[in-house]
Amino acid sequence: xxxTDRLFIRPARIEDAQYLVDLNSDPEVTRYxxxxxxxxxxxxxxIIRERMITHFEKYKxxxxxxxxxxxxYLGWCGLKFFPETNEVDLxxxxxxxxxxxxxxxxxxxxxxxxxxxxLNLKRIIAKAMPENVNSIKVMQKLSMTFRGYxxxxxxxxxxxxxxxxxxxxxx
Numbered sequence: 001x002x003x004t005d006r007l008f009i010r011p012a013r014i015e016d017a018q019y020l021v022d023l024n025s026d027p028e029v030t031r032y033x034x035x036x037x038x039x040x041x042x043x044x045x046x047i048i049r050e051r052m053i054t055h056f057e058k059y060k061x062x063x064x065x066x067x068x069x070x071x072x073y074l075g076w077c078g079l080k081f082f083p084e085t086n087e088v089d090l091x092x093x094x095x096x097x098x099x100x101x102x103x104x105x106x107x108x109x110x111x112x113x114x115x116x117x118x119l120n121l122k123r124i125i126a127k128a129m130p131e132n133v134n135s136i137k138v139m140q141k142l143s144m145t146f147r148g149y150x151x152x153x154x155x156x157x158x159x160x161x162x163x164x165x166x167x168x169x170x171x
Contacts, residue, residue: 002114004106008067012052012076016065017044019073028096032132034155055080061119063091066107074098077107079115079124088115090126092138104138112142116169123166127159136160143168 001010021044024030039047056062063078075094082089090111092104115121126144128135139146144162151158 002064002110003069004110006068007074007103007107007110008069008071009064009077009107009110010067011056011062012048012065014045014048014053016048017041019065020044020047020076022073023075023093023095026096029093032129032135033093034157061088061115064107064111066094066103074103077104077111079111079119079121088121088124090115090124092135099134104135105141108138108142112164112169116166121166123163125161125163127161129157130160136162 001008003009018041021039021041024035024039024044052062059081061079061081063076063080066074066077068074075092075098077092078090080089080091081087090108092108094103112124115124126135126139126142127150128139130136130149139162142164144164145168147161147163149158150161
């Protein structure tokens with residue numbers, strides 16, 4: 001478990017499934033993600049097992065569970081490696097009631113530090129749909145650099161692309 005000024009950050013566990021069900025139950029939370037807003041506990045367990053735990057075991061990075069220091073679950077934040085493109089993506093998702101409180105920025109700063117200082121990554125990217133203004137603001141607060149618009153042929157939505165290199169992080 002890691003911590004910042006206000007947060008506890010830890011890898012996901014199977015018993016966290018209900019947290020993901022609750023988080024995804026708000027269609028506004030998943031509006032810009034392409035993920036289903038209604039998932040079952042079994043779906044969430046599979047997501048945790050296949051996308052979070054296995055990913056962390058293999059790459060020493062993943063989407064981490066984010067809690068206030070009083071134990072309140074807020075959402076997730078973390079790094080995901082895409083072997084097909086050799087890219088590491090920063091992502092975050094929080095309950096709507098917690099938007100605008102700086103949790104995405106605070107946990108993302110930790111993830112950048114973890115990625116560049118612990119994992120010795122050379123570059124971290126972040127993508128968002130152009131309409132997702134709040135997510136873009138987080139990337140800007142992190143001093144990530146806007147690189148333009150990208151279109152993944154497997155996804156009908158264009159994305160804005162931001163990134164940061166290790167040398168930019170260390171400045």
